[in-house]
Amino acid sequence: MRLVIARCSVDYIGRLRAHLPLATRLLMVKADGSVLIHSDGGSYKPLNWMSPPATLRITEPGADDAEAGVVEVWNVQSAKTDDKLVISVYEHLSDVAHDLGTDPGLIKDGVEADLQRLLAEQITKLGEGYTLIRREYMTAIGPVDILARDAAGATVAVELKRRGDIDGVEQLTRYLELLNRDPLLAPVRGVFAAQQIKPQAKVLAADRGIDCLTLDYDEMRGVDDSASRLF
Amino acid sequence: MRLVIARCSVDYIGRLRAHLPLATRLLMVKADGSVLIHSDGGSYKPLNWMSPPATLRITEPGADDAEAGVVEVWNVQSAKTDDKLVISVYEHLSDVAHDLGTDPGLIKDGVEADLQRLLAEQITKLGEGYTLIRREYMTAIGPVDILARDAAGATVAVELKRRGDIDGVEQLTRYLELLNRDPLLAPVRGVFAAQQIKPQAKVLAADRGIDCLTLDYDEMRGVDDSASRLF
DNA sequence: ATATCTATCTCGCTA
DNA sequence: TAGCGAGGTAGATAT
Structure with missing residues (x-):
């Protein structure tokens, strides 16, 4: 799992279209290629996300984006559907990575x-x-x-x-x-x-x-x- | 927002009961007191969580827990209901914090x-x-x-x-x-x-x-x- | 405040 | 694999 705190804007195109304006957020990249974009509030649902299986490809910004201050463009592509998430990163504030392994999972009672x-x-x-x-x-x-x-x-x-x-x-x-x-x-x-x-x-x-x-x-x-x- | 990678076990008691055995996970503490526990897979849903408003109280482990290797106990209490999340932390592997501010929010189309x-x-x-x-x-x-x-x-x-x-x-x-x-x-x-x-x-x-x-x-x-x- | 309805729902099970 | 039901559903909107 990789955790990046970054100033970024986000566009999603898939079952619907959605846009997140420039702000500071957490970008969580999981081992299965899924990506979650969290703010510092709300609930457990991220502002935007890409479900697994997916692949993350980090590229240089185009000339216009670079002009606007973008330093990296993250292309997150769903492996099964043609859903796409484009994250324009303007600034990295923190970046840590850890291998968590597979989780034993939740045991429920009372359902x-x-x-x-x-x-x-x-x-x-x-x-x-x-x-x-x-x-x-x-x-x-x-x-x-x-x-x-x-x-x-x-x-x-x-x-x-x-x-x-x-x-x-x-x-x-x-x-x-x-x-x-x-x-x-x-x-x-x-x-x-x-x-x-x-x-x-x-x-x-x-x-x-x-x-x-x-x-x-x-x-x-x-x-x-x-x-x-x-x- | 505080991001802790830790070996931990988790117990939830509220509308149902649930338990997570000891494993390495991400603990995300948001500014509103909500806590999310993520593994390195699955989808955007955390393994377990506490919805805001909530308060996090970090305490010393009891004698038995300390014996078992617990170094901290996180008590997350919902402010509105009597839902409770107890996280037993065995080891900190990473710990970063950032103030993200409020998010401008998502713009949707296609519903x-x-x-x-x-x-x-x-x-x-x-x-x-x-x-x-x-x-x-x-x-x-x-x-x-x-x-x-x-x-x-x-x-x-x-x-x-x-x-x-x-x-x-x-x-x-x-x-x-x-x-x-x-x-x-x-x-x-x-x-x-x-x-x-x-x-x-x-x-x-x-x-x-x-x-x-x-x-x-x-x-x-x-x-x-x-x-x-x-x- | 409560009731109703949607959801990029997610998750788990079964045929 | 696809369909179907449950969810700590959550979240938004109208009442």
Whole structure:
């Protein structure tokens, strides 16, 4: 990784066009050829960037650019698309390089997949006498998160979200419509389960005859003994 | 902005939990207190981060950590939420700091707004004899991107996306339902227009009697003479 | 302030 | 490889 603090202007031409006027910024060149241009604020998103795989070619400025004060032109070319990033460097303020090697990567806990695993294991959270049919039940329009059977033997489709939004209810509605065309499964009821369910989503779910279930991840995690094995 | 190359491990606790094992990485501390942890690959997204506003407090390691080789503990605390990032630094390999000042920011061209302007100007892309009624036609549930009249004088509602997804079709369906209640407009047909339309979206659109139209931005942009005026 | 929608989204999984 | 869904989505815009 090479880190250059420089006064520069930037032009991007690709899926859109974008321009950065002359200012002092950080230029980060990664081992895979990707380049990130960061300012001293904002968030984790750079002002501009080139995704890998890419190649950086540093050239002398043309006569006009040199006249304007440009000392180097960085041409960053995407290897797969014809996206191009042109960085005009006016002044180097700092320049360091280090080989970081490959990163072991991030270990996550608490995403939808974990919630789904826990609910499948603790299927009676849905109600007394429920049994799991299967997780990720495939249909023509995508996988139903959890398919279960209630105490009376009726099929129940569960859509699971970390945050229960209106489009989650839409998604479950589409699944229910499809599943109810299958005479072997019909009638199929819907349950919308999430850690938090927004009021609008609750209203829409009620309107569609879909039950809502708010899940307590920490509590479910506490019951699961594999949680302690994660770190 | 402070740039530290360090061997470190990282733990995040907030909306989820995440852990980064010991490895060499870049730690970027911005003027607003935000911290980014980058590896030498991936894309513009850091391995882990803390969004501004945040405060960084650097402390001595506890006895156990010191024993394990930790020389500094960075506590990054979000000012608004209780999200927390703990960076255990084992070794500093490089450390530079620069004041970059505020950035003038990015100038963009080629997003959905541009596509909408172009389609409004080139409304016959929809078909022979079409005329524009108006862009951003307001309804109670939001603006319809483009409202037009076909050669036969019937009303057509256009939903425009850069990438045509299933929820774009849902959105257009809601608009059509509403527009068709207006006797002055009804019957209103729907057209789903995008640079790329996903197969599932096409199937759903067909099922709802909505036409699909794939747009070529570069070609439409070529026709438009205002494109050359941008930079 | 909140709600909604876009994104050069990125990332990971699966068919 | 392409498609599809999730994200600590983030970021912008209209309400």
